[in-house]
Amino acid sequence: MRYQSTRGQVRDITFKDAVMMGLADDGGLLLPEEIPRLTPGDLEVLEKLAYPELAFQIISRFATDIPSADLTELIHRSYASFSHPDITPLVHKNGVYILELFHGPTLAFKDVALQFLGNLFEYLLKERNEKMNILGATSGDTGSAAIYGVRGKENLNIFILHPHKKVSPIQELQMTTVTDANVFNLAITGTFDDGQRIVKEVFGDLQFKSLHALGAVNSINWARVLAQVVYYFYAWGEVRRQTGCREIYFSVPTGNFGDIFAGYIAKKMGLPIRRLILATNENNILARFVRKGDYSIGDVVQTPSPSMDIQLASNFERYLFYLYGGDAHRVVAAMESFSKNGSLRFDDAERKTVEEDFLALSVDTSQTLATIADFHEKTGYVLDPHTAVGVHAGQALCGGDFPVVCLATAHPAKFGDAVQQAIGCDPERPESLLGIEEKEKRCEIIAADTEAIKAFVALHAL
Numbered sequence: 001m002r003y004q005s006t007r008g009q010v011r012d013i014t015f016k017d018a019v020m021m022g023l024a025d026d027g028g029l030l031l032p033e034e035i036p037r038l039t040p041g042d043l044e045v046l047e048k049l050a051y052p053e054l055a056f057q058i059i060s061r062f063a064t065d066i067p068s069a070d071l072t073e074l075i076h077r078s079y080a081s082f083s084h085p086d087i088t089p090l091v092h093k094n095g096v097y098i099l100e101l102f103h104g105p106t107l108a109f110k111d112v113a114l115q116f117l118g119n120l121f122e123y124l125l126k127e128r129n130e131k132m133n134i135l136g137a138t139s140g141d142t143g144s145a146a147i148y149g150v151r152g153k154e155n156l157n158i159f160i161l162h163p164h165k166k167v168s169p170i171q172e173l174q175m176t177t178v179t180d181a182n183v184f185n186l187a188i189t190g191t192f193d194d195g196q197r198i199v200k201e202v203f204g205d206l207q208f209k210s211l212h213a214l215g216a217v218n219s220i221n222w223a224r225v226l227a228q229v230v231y232y233f234y235a236w237g238e239v240r241r242q243t244g245c246r247e248i249y250f251s252v253p254t255g256n257f258g259d260i261f262a263g264y265i266a267k268k269m270g271l272p273i274r275r276l277i278l279a280t281n282e283n284n285i286l287a288r289f290v291r292k293g294d295y296s297i298g299d300v301v302q303t304p305s306p307s308m309d310i311q312l313a314s315n316f317e318r319y320l321f322y323l324y325g326g327d328a329h330r331v332v333a334a335m336e337s338f339s340k341n342g343s344l345r346f347d348d349a350e351r352k353t354v355e356e357d358f359l360a361l362s363v364d365t366s367q368t369l370a371t372i373a374d375f376h377e378k379t380g381y382v383l384d385p386h387t388a389v390g391v392h393a394g395q396a397l398c399g400g401d402f403p404v405v406c407l408a409t410a411h412p413a414k415f416g417d418a419v420q421q422a423i424g425c426d427p428e429r430p431e432s433l434l435g436i437e438e439k440e441k442r443c444e445i446i447a448a449d450t451e452a453i454k455a456f457v458a459l460h461a462l
């Protein structure tokens with residue numbers, strides 16, 4: 001399998017090179033040159049597999065330059081750190097299926113990809129006898145998952161930008177209490193969008209990128225999206241086993257469009273997904289895009305689902321590439337026009353294509369809190385606020401024709417204040433969070449400024 005950039009200037013590179021490149025050197029995002037299409041017979045085989053075997057079957061179709069034995073070992077080691085034997089168990093509650101993606105070390109879906117990516121980086125660096133300095137931005141969950149994916153690993157430093165005072169207290173502690181020498185937490189005085197822009201600008205300085213061997217852990221990195229494709233297949237297999245149904249909906253709480261884009265890839269591979277339900281909080285640029293063909297930027301609003309307080313969704317560019325029929329020139333023109341005018345419009349034919357894949361809803365704070373409360377009252381199950389956004393949208397938009405799987409993207413204990421507000425008591429804390437407030441912390445507060453970040457990275461890079 002070879003990889004190409006959405007902007008057309010990078011093409012014909014291997015999976016390994018795509019992982020190491022992170023952001024494409026022309027400023028675009030990398031995608032496989034073709035999406036393998038699975039037959040009904042293939043799906044029948046996949047639906048019977050346990051998670052690690054399924055992960056091998058999906059990932060190996062895209063990572064064709066990694067020997068099978070090595071890939072198998074990487075996958076098994078990555079998922080050995082999960083606390084549930086099913087890795088991403090599926091539970092049935094209140095008429096919907098909840099796909100629990102929070103059984104990894106940092107209690108969010110990011111672990112599914114970042115445990116794997118951390119091990120993959122280590123493997124590739126050893127093979128190439130190289131070092132890497134990872135630079136990433138987080139709205140709260142990618143940061144700790146990436147840090148846990150690479151902490152203490154040789155030849156790897158990690159620099160994570162999070163928006164100062166705009167992540168939940170537990171999210172902040174999960175990052176800043178990791179004091180390994182290779183971990184650098186930077187609290188920027190801005191939003192996640194500022195952090196993501198800075199990361200892209202730093203990667204865009206190719207001399208700096210090469211001098212400091214920069215690596216990407218955000219969903220900029222294709223390996224992130226790829227590892228997330230797996231659980232769509234897993235959930236589908238589970239629902240099929242439990243109900244016999246072939247088609248299903250997935251409801252996905254969405255911010256940077258990475259998770260739902262992984263679902264879109266699964267659909268393109270032939271997984272019978274009726275529609276992907278794109279659920280946003282008040283930061284609803286993506287929901288407006290699906291519902292009205294209006295992709296126009298607004299100001300970032302703080303909500304009880306802080307990890308989705310994002311306006312500029314990175315992976316949207318990957319989707320545009322497909323929507324424009326693989327025309328990289330159109331992608332470049334659209335990205336230029338968007339950065340000038342802050343908006344993009346779509347014609348009727350394009351909107352029809354979008355509607356064949358997605359439904360969308362923007363869920364506000366009171367609906368989110370009411371969903372947590374209602375779900376808890378009816379089932380005793382506590383949703384985290386991001387998951388609640390997806391559950392609300394799933395229940396509102398699906399008419400009961402096909403099963404609905406809602407992605408539970410984080411453990412509620414990461415967002416204690418919102419849960420407390422909704423149900424009047426704190427969520428139970430998993431063992432990994434006990435006493436976290438008392439641990440030693442390390443973090444620098446820094447201006448949301450590309451040059452300031454470059455100076456910091458240059459000073460501390462391997």
Ligand SMILES: Cc1ncc(COP(=O)(O)O)c(C=O)c1O
Binds near residue numbers: 219308
């Ligand atoms: C808990 C949680 N839910 C949902 C999302 C949205 O996922 P994505 O950014 O891939 O759209 C995020 C952030 O990525 C998150 O941390």
Ligand SMILES: N[C@@H](CCOP(=O)(O)O)C(=O)O
Binds near residue numbers: 142143219255314
């Ligand atoms: N919600 C994310 C934002 C970064 O998204 P990514 O999937 O591109 O890493 C977070 O928790 O940091």
